[in-house]
Amino acid sequence: MRLGDLFRMSISSLFKRKVRTILTILGVVIGTISIVVMVSLGIGLKSAMLDEMSTFADLTKVQVQQNSFWGDSSSDKDKEEKRLDDALVEELSHLEHVEQVCPTVQTSALLKFGKYICYMDLTGMTNEEIARKNFELSRGTLPNSRDELQILMGNMVLAQFYSEKDYSMPYYEKGEALDVDLMQDSVYLILDQDAYYGYATNPDGSTIHAKKYPLNCVGMMAGGLDEFKNEYSWQAICNIDALKSALQKVYKGRVIPGQPVDKKGKPYKEFFYNNINVYVDDMNNVSEVQTVIQNMGYQCYAEGEWIQSSLRELNLIEVVLGGIGAVSLIVAAIGIANTMMMSIYERTKEIGVMKVLGCRIRDIQMMFLLEAGLIGFFGGVVGLGISYGASKLINTLVAGSDMGYSYISVIPFWLTLAGLVFSTLIGMMAGFFPSRRAMKLSPLAAIRNE
Amino acid sequence: MAESVIVAKNLYKIYDLGETKVRALNGVDLDVPQGCLCAIFGTSGSGKSTLLNMLAGLEKPTKGNVTIAKGRIDQMNESQLAVFRQKHIGFIFQSYNLMQNMTALENVALPLTFQGVPKEERKIRAAKMLKMVGLGKHMEHRPGQLSGGQQQRVGIARALVVKPEIIFADEPTGNLDSATTLEVMAMMQKLTREKGQTIVMVTHDNSIASYADMIVKLIDGKIVSTEYRAVPVQAQTVIDSETADSEGKI
Ligand SMILES: Nc1ncnc2c1ncn2[C@@H]1O[C@H](COP(=O)(O)OP(=O)(O)OP(=O)(O)O)[C@@H](O)[C@H]1O
Ligand SMILES: [Mg+2]
Numbered sequence: 001m002r003l004g005d006l007f008r009m010s011i012s013s014l015f016k017r018k019v020r021t022i023l024t025i026l027g028v029v030i031g032t033i034s035i036v037v038m039v040s041l042g043i044g045l046k047s048a049m050l051d052e053m054s055t056f057a058d059l060t061k062v063q064v065q066q067n068s069f070w071g072d073s074s075s076d077k078d079k080e081e082k083r084l085d086d087a088l089v090e091e092l093s094h095l096e097h098v099e100q101v102c103p104t105v106q107t108s109a110l111l112k113f114g115k116y117i118c119y120m121d122l123t124g125m126t127n128e129e130i131a132r133k134n135f136e137l138s139r140g141t142l143p144n145s146r147d148e149l150q151i152l153m154g155n156m157v158l159a160q161f162y163s164e165k166d167y168s169m170p171y172y173e174k175g176e177a178l179d180v181d182l183m184q185d186s187v188y189l190i191l192d193q194d195a196y197y198g199y200a201t202n203p204d205g206s207t208i209h210a211k212k213y214p215l216n217c218v219g220m221m222a223g224g225l226d227e228f229k230n231e232y233s234w235q236a237i238c239n240i241d242a243l244k245s246a247l248q249k250v251y252k253g254r255v256i257p258g259q260p261v262d263k264k265g266k267p268y269k270e271f272f273y274n275n276i277n278v279y280v281d282d283m284n285n286v287s288e289v290q291t292v293i294q295n296m297g298y299q300c301y302a303e304g305e306w307i308q309s310s311l312r313e314l315n316l317i318e319v320v321l322g323g324i325g326a327v328s329l330i331v332a333a334i335g336i337a338n339t340m341m342m343s344i345y346e347r348t349k350e351i352g353v354m355k356v357l358g359c360r361i362r363d364i365q366m367m368f369l370l371e372a373g374l375i376g377f378f379g380g381v382v383g384l385g386i387s388y389g390a391s392k393l394i395n396t397l398v399a400g401s402d403m404g405y406s407y408i409s410v411i412p413f414w415l416t417l418a419g420l421v422f423s424t425l426i427g428m429m430a431g432f433f434p435s436r437r438a439m440k441l442s443p444l445a446a447i448r449n450e
Numbered sequence: 451m452a453e454s455v456i457v458a459k460n461l462y463k464i465y466d467l468g469e470t471k472v473r474a475l476n477g478v479d480l481d482v483p484q485g486c487l488c489a490i491f492g493t494s495g496s497g498k499s500t501l502l503n504m505l506a507g508l509e510k511p512t513k514g515n516v517t518i519a520k521g522r523i524d525q526m527n528e529s530q531l532a533v534f535r536q537k538h539i540g541f542i543f544q545s546y547n548l549m550q551n552m553t554a555l556e557n558v559a560l561p562l563t564f565q566g567v568p569k570e571e572r573k574i575r576a577a578k579m580l581k582m583v584g585l586g587k588h589m590e591h592r593p594g595q596l597s598g599g600q601q602q603r604v605g606i607a608r609a610l611v612v613k614p615e616i617i618f619a620d621e622p623t624g625n626l627d628s629a630t631t632l633e634v635m636a637m638m639q640k641l642t643r644e645k646g647q648t649i650v651m652v653t654h655d656n657s658i659a660s661y662a663d664m665i666v667k668l669i670d671g672k673i674v675s676t677e678y679r680a681v682p683v684q685a686q687t688v689i690d691s692e693t694a695d696s697e698g699k700i
Contacts (some may be wrong), residue, residue, distance in 0.1 A: 358536030359564040
C-alpha cells in the first residue's frame with residue numbers, strides 16, 4: 001500500500017470514532033503538558049538562577065589572592081613565599097582554558113567635598129578587564145589613561161557622603177543626596193588616609209601632610225543611589241597602572257597599605273598585586289583551572305564554584321520533574337493501548353475483510369501503528385501549544401510576584417522537538433502490541449456471520 | 451476440456467474439540483476447470499464453507515494439498531497468501547462486508563488500494579466496474595443507502611476489480627430475494643462466459659446450484675457426486691448486459 005493511503009485510512013478510522021479519539025488525545029495532551037512544563041521549569045529555574053548570579057558574579061572568573069601576609073613570616077616560614085607579580089600573570093596566561101589574566105590593585109580612598117567626606121574602595125584594573133565588565137554608564141566614559149588617575153564612580157558612592165563635623169549623612173537622614181556633581185565640582189581624592197588624620201610620620205619624625213588630588217571622575221555608573229547592581233556599585237574603578245604610580249608617589253619610601261613587607265617590616269622594591277583575576281573560556285572549566293592554580297601554591301577562589309554545585313542540584317531537580325511528567329505520559333500511553341485494543345476488537349470483522357481482499361499483514365500493522373502514532377502526535381502538538389501558553393502564564397505570574405526571578409519556565413527548541421518526538425514514539429509503542437494482534441487476526445473472522 | 455485452475459487432493463479438515471473430533475472435510479478431491487461456474491452444494495453442516503475457505507487459502511487443511519492458479523497455497527505463509535490473494539483471487543461474501551464509512555466507489559477501489567495502485571487509476575477502474583454491475587448512478591452512495599441486491603453488486607464489483615482468475619463466493623445470494631438472486635446469478639454466468647473467469651460458489655439451494663456448469667455435492671465432508679452440465683439453466687432477468695452497462699435501473 002502507498003504511504004498516503006495508509007495515512008488516509010488511519011486518519012479516517014480515527015475520525016470515525018471522534019469522541020474516543022479526542023479523549024485518548026486528551027490523555028496525551030495532559031501527559032505532554034506535564035512533561036514539557038515540568039522540564040521547562042527545571043531549565044528555567046536553572047537559567048534564571050544563572051542570569052541572576054551572573055549579574056553579581058562573573059562565573060568564569062577565578063580570583064587568585066595574595067596569601068595573607070601576616071601568616072607567612074611566622075608559621076609558614078619554610079613555605080616558599082607566593083607573591084602576585086607580573087611573572088605570575090605571564091605564567092597564568094599560558095594555562096590551558098585561560099582566556100585573560102587581569103591583575104588588580106585595591107586600596108581605599110577618601111573623597112572630600114567641603115565639609116563632607118566619603119570612604120570608598122578604589123580598584124585598579126587593566127583596561128581590558130574594565131572593558132569586559134561591560135559597565136553601564138549614566139554619564140561620561142570609561143577610564144583608560146595609564147598615567148593620569150581617571151576614576152569611574154560607582155552609582156552608590158554619592159550616598160555615602162557624610163559631614164565631618166556632625167557625622168550627618170544627607171542621603172540617609174534627609175533622603176536627598178549631597179548636591180555635588182562628582183564629575184564637575186571640585187571634589188578631592190585622598191589616598192593616604194593616615195596622613196589625612198595626622199598619624200603618618202616621616203622617618204625623621206615630622207608629620208606628613210596628606211596630598212589632596214583634584215578628583216578626575218570621567219564616568220558614572222548607571223543606577224540609583226541604593227541600587228546594588230554589582231560589587232562595584234559602591235566602589236570606584238581606575239586604571240591599574242595609574243593607581244600604581246599614584247600610590248608609589250603618595251607613599252614614597254613608606255609601606256603602601258596592602259603591600260607585603262619583609263621580615264624587618266620594610267616594603268619590597270617590587271609592586272605586588274592584591275588579586276589576579278583569571279578568566280576561563282567556559283564555566284565548566286573553572287574548577288579545573290582552579291585546581292591547577294591551587295597546585296601551583298596559590299590561594300584562589302571562584303565565585304562560580306558554589307553556583308556549580310547548586311546547578312548540579314538543579315539538574316537533579318530537572319530530572320525528577322521530568323520523571324513526574326513522564327509518569328503522566330505513560331498513563332496516556334496506556335490509554336492509547338486501551339483505545340487501540342478496543343478498536344481492534346470492534347474491527348475484527350473489518351480487518352478480516354481487508355485480509356481476504358488482499359491487504360498485506362504489514363500494511364494492517366502499519367495502519368494501527370500509524371493510528372496510535374497519530375494520536376500521540378496530535379496530543380503532542382496540542383500539548384505543546386498549551387505548554388507554551390502555560391509557560392507564558394507562569395512567567396507572567398512569577399514576574400509579577402516578589403520571587404526575585406523574572407521567569408522560571410523556558411521551553412527551548414530541543415524540548416519542543418523532543419516533546420513531539422517522544423509523544424509520537426510513546427503512541428507508536430503503545431500501539432505496537434495491539435497492532436501485532438490485528439496482524440495475527442484470522443481472515444476467517446470476515447466470513448463467519450454472527 | 452479446459453485447463454484446471456483449482457486442484458484439491460485428498461483434503462482433510464479435522465476440528466479437535468477436546469473429547470470429540472469434527473471431520474468437517476473427510477478426504478475431498480476436486481478439480482475445477484478454467485472458466486467454469488462451480489457450485490458446492492449440500493445441506494447445512496456438510497462442510498461447504500470449510501471447503502471453500504480451504505480453497506481460498508483462508509484456512510489451512512489438516513491434510514492434503516490445494517493448488518490454485520499453479521500456486522501451492524497450502525504451503526504459503528500469511529504474507530505470501532496476502533500477495534497471492536491480491537493477484538489471483540476475488541471474494542464475494544454472503545453478508546457483503548462493505549466498509550460502512552466508504553462510498554460504493556471507494557469500496558470497489560479498496561483491493562486496488564491494497565495493491566498500491568495510484569488514486570486516479572483506482573477511481574477509473576472502480577467506476578468502470580460499478581457501471582458494469584449496473585450501479586453507475588450509485589457510486590457516491592454509502593452501503594447504508596443501498597439495497598441488499600445493490601450492496602451485493604458492489605461486493606461483486608469489488609471482487610472483480612483486480613481482474614482475478616478465480617472468484618470465491620460463500621452463499622452470495624443468501625441474503626437476497628429471488629428476483630435479485632436471479633440478477634446476481636446472471637451476472638456470474640456472464641463473467642464465466644465472457645471473461646473466462648472461474649467462479650466457485652457455495653449454496654444450499656438446489657435451484658441456485660442448477661445455474662452452475664459444475665455441481666459438487668457434499669455430504670458430511672465428502673463429495674458424493676460431481677455433475678457437469680453442458681447446458682446449465684440460464685438465469686433470465688429483466689436486464690441484460692446492454693442495459694446494465696447504461697446506468698442500470700433495476
Ligand atoms: N472452527 C470450527 N471449529 C469446530 N468445528 C467447526 C469449525 N468450523 C466448522 N466446524 C464444523 O465443521 C462442519 C462443517 O461446517 P461448515 O461451516 O463447513 O458447514 P456448511 O456446509 O458451510 O454449513 P452452512 O450451510 O450451515 O453454512 C460443521 O459440523 C461445523 O460444526
Ligand atoms: Mg457455510
